[in-house]
Amino acid sequence: MADGRISGKISGRIAIVTGGASGIGKATAELFAREGAKVVIGDLASSEGEKVAKEIGGTFVATDVREAKAVEKLVKTACDKHGALDIMFNNAGFGVTAPLVETSDQLYLDTIKVDLDGVFWGLRYAGRVMVSQKRGAIVNTASVAGIRGSVGLSAYNAAKHGVVGLTKAAALEFAPAGVRVNCVCPGVIDTPLVARAFGSSEEARERMHRAHPLGRMGLPIDIAKGVLFLASDDASFVTGHELVIDGGMCAAPGTGGRVLDD
Template sequence: MNPSPYKTSQTAQAFAPAVYAGLAGKSVLNTGGASGIGRAMAHGFARHGARLTLLDLDAAGLAATKAELEAAYPHIEVETVTASITDPAAVEAACADTEARFGRIDILLNNAGISMNKPSLELTPDEWRRAIDIDLSGVFYCTQAAARRMVRQGGGSIVSTASMWGLASSARRLAYCAAKAGVVSLTRSLAAEWAEHNIRVNALCPGYTSTALMESLLARKAIDGDALLARTPLRRFGTPEEMAEVALFLASDSAAFITGHALVSDGGWTADGF
């Protein structure tokens, strides 16, 4: 595939991964780990010596990511689970398997999700339910199942990938905006409720990021890449690796006093009211 012409319209500062405390040896359950931001997070946590369980519906993508990780990090412990986060029984089974294999779940990364760009008057009930089921309810099922184990073990960290559209709004994205705003609200509510159990709950709110999903939307002209770049103060899209870096920080001991926070990484989009 040819490189996207939309990835950047100006030279970005070279990305320099950092090292974060307290991630080595941690058991990480990563949903949506087969591609995009979830895949980049898998590489980031593997780099820190974490033990990984990757959950996704894309079996081929899971196998490819697992192979990449094992080639790059020969001593890594990584398992895959092919399942949907909209199935509470499958989510519970994945959490039980992760706990049985690694003894605990230290970190949950909620990455699985879909886009939904459509005029609201044309949005069907099935499309609405699908967006809410995957982008919000699935996050709740995973979060609840993992947190039950975190309570027993004395703590943990949960990072959910929301969106800048969870804090702002956009025409023709009603279902997506509603679901992602729900993830932000879920994050804040559970952070307050579960602090007594030493469970931190935070959200990552990416702006437009160069993933395969983004490339598909651009190719189908579902979104206008030139207009998006013109609207973004940094005049480029983010990268999955930059988003993964935020999750590494939020999950690590470096962020030990941060909970209930929605950290925006959007190139300045939500800062610019015009």
């Protein structure tokens, strides 16, 4: 499937995308809509989220994924509006670099709340609906930081390793109902999150490109295509899997645990 062409793989499916106002979530919401899905975006950023939802003919629900009740409301809104839930993309997140010994209580707790708790609530509420429907696919956004350590990202590492573990646990529990659960592990993807975490100067961007054997940072659409695969019936025998989409970053040994070389 080339960009812009419709494969029909998820035509008519009901999909929730958290963090759909920006970056990877936005690219995925757009791709899902192009593929014929009815998309419900949940995000903290209301004006950007409303704008994306309007552009793709979807729905926006103001959602703070740190709050279980907010995620419950997001799932309920999608089900009330469309009568079912086929795809849940638990993607909202953020990352800030800090040495472990200088990581504040607030940064540690907030990272866990958004990046890990938010995924747990999404699994719990989407899982309840999908298990009772006996169909559905859930994709979580982990990271290469969910499968290896990174200098300066300890709280993020803890949360993202948790997402990989949760993915496997939920996959096992939901498998008897035919509900699949997988995650994606992106390398460094060119989004506002990365510009905030690592800088946006030419030099910073060059280091981010160099960190990937394929010679470039990833684009949000590179991840969206992996999410589409996992969410579609093409992946009907894939569950409990972490799909690494990182331009070869994890295949390169000897980085000393640094996300970027010095």
